[in-house]
Amino acid sequence: CDPRKLGAGTKLVKPFFIEDDVIIGKDCRIGPYVYIQRGCQINDSVQIEKAVVLQDSEIEYKQTIRETVVW
Secondary structure (H helix, E strand, C coil): CCHHHECCCCEECCCEEECCCCEECCCCEECCCEEECCCCEECCCCEEEEEEECCCCEECCCCEEEEEEEC
């Protein structure tokens, strides 16, 4: 994950895999067990754990995503 596309205050919890061209907003918590495919936009204050976010998906502000696939 390119740190220039990672918002302030966001925490990444291993294990995770984030492809290129992903934008993650501020104050998010990503992981553990998260795979985010390229071209995704994760807005501010989002929590994702045990999930797959498929290519070009957008997750709205203040969402909590657990144990699912987002497309």
